[in-house]
Amino acid sequence: MKGKILIVDDEPDLRGLLKSILEGEYNIAEAESGAALKKLLADEAPDVVLLDLNLPDASGLDLLPLIKKSWTDTEVVVLTGAATFEAAVEATKRGAYHFITKPFDTSALLVTLDRAIENRQQKEENNSLRRALSAMSGSSAPVFQSPSMQKVVRTLERIAPSDVTILITGESGTGKEVISDLIHALSPRNKNRIVKVNCAALPRELIESELFGSVKGAFTGANSDRDGLFRQAEGGTLFLDEISEMPIDTQSKLLRVLQDQKVRPVGGKADYQTNCRIIAATNRKPEDAIKDGKLREDLFYRISAISVYLPPLRERREDILPLANAFLKRFAAQANRTLNTFSQAAADRLVSFDWPGNIRQLQNEIQRAVLLCEGPNVEASDLSVSETQAVAPEGHDTSYTLLEGVERNAILQMLRETGGNKLEAARKLGIGRQTLYNKIKDYGIEA
DSSP, X not given: OOOEEEEEOSOHHHHHHHHHHHBTTBEEEEESSHHHHHHHTTSOOOSEEEEESEETXXXXXXXXXXXXXXXXXXXEEEEESSOOHHHHHHHHHTTOSEEEESSOOHHHHHHHHHHHHHHHHHHHHHHHHHHHHHHSOTTTOOOOOSHHHHHHHHHHHHHTTSOOOEEEEOSTTSOHHHHHHHHHHHSGGGGSOEEEEETTTSOTTTHHHHHXXXXXXXXXXXXXXXXXXXXXTTTSEEEEETGGGSOHHHHHXXXXXXXXXXXXXXXXXXXXXXXXXXXEEESSOHHHHHHTTSSOHHHHHHHOSEEEEOOOGGGOGXXXXXXXXXXXXXXXXXXXXXXXXXXXXXXXXXXXXXXTTHHHHHHHHHHHHHHHOOSSSBOGGGOOSOSSOOOOOTTOOTTSOHHHHHHHHHHHHHHHHTTTOHHHHHHHHTSOHHHHHHHHHHTTOOO
16 A cells, blocks of 8 residues: 545545545545544544545634644645635645645546655655654764765665664765664664774774673683673664774674674673674775685675665765864864854865865864864865865876875875874874774885
8 A cells, every 4th residue: 555545525425436546555534524534633644634625614724734733744635626826825834735626637636645645755754864863962963965875864764673784884984883873773772772892993802802791710800790792782783893803703703693693701601692783884895805804704794684885975075065064063162163154265175175084084174174263264274175186196006096096195195294103194184093004005105
């Protein structure tokens, strides 16, 4: 069935005609008067109400606000045998989706109903997203303007209510952690915790005890039993960031946990059942990580029941200014400053820059500009990003793509500025330390 239609009309013959046309495609309910309609307002909302304007005991125009108040997302299609422009305008003001005169064209009616149902479904999706975003902190609420990211959101809204394991891929700084927050917020598990761990940041000798827990005496320094992250995420979500940086032998144990839904603490002799949803992420291309021996192929297939790719910021430039304005508002409030907006030159520079560090780099750039700018607006001179795209240095291997050349040159320039301090260079570039190490290796950059 396409949806539920409520027919509100005092003419039995017309209700019968509409029912014969719509039955089979839609679930049909009927009300013969305003009083009958009011009794139904406490029930489950239909997708569309077909409302006659001239009922024996009420005016459809007066009923419209009651319908919209009780059934916020329901669309109302007005039916009338005495159409006037004024009535159509007034019905629209009071929340009507469309206005159809009697006698009506059947094909036009069906098209209108299908569009009304689609519109209602879109409202529900938007409302669920708004509820999810309101559950997230304002500082992490994402901005989605580009078609590519709106497509990602539609995918997330479909898969979030399930318990399917999700792998998020994309360059460093594209917002993988924020997307994991959004999936959790949209899921039935949102009443419990989302526990996050960066697999690249955990020492090799401690990662298993962090994930699975440990018992007293399992290793030197284990002075008491320790709950692992799986137990901490019980009933909620466990986000494994940079999973391709997890040691291979730990990946094999993780695979066993995912298959059996059982965890054995380090040094323990008994398993415990686990119930948490797994979201994993990596900034490596999975096929490259598998080829390089960084990611077990069987684990990849286990964690990638659904894969979500986050495009880099340079491929979704529609998001740059909305993100920049959101960061401007946040950091100006934190700095107790009044900053209005970006000048046109500054906005042009932000949109034209390729952002090798993606959203993280953009965020750092705006925070820096807020602290340094002196006027009421952020000017181009307040930005540290170059007006023109960087070009590969002389003698650079031209087998790199232009974008790779831009990224390589940005890393070289930052390493020079920091005197070779990789930790400081990674911080200023807005990328993770391990990501910088990987890129230095990939681009063959000498120390």
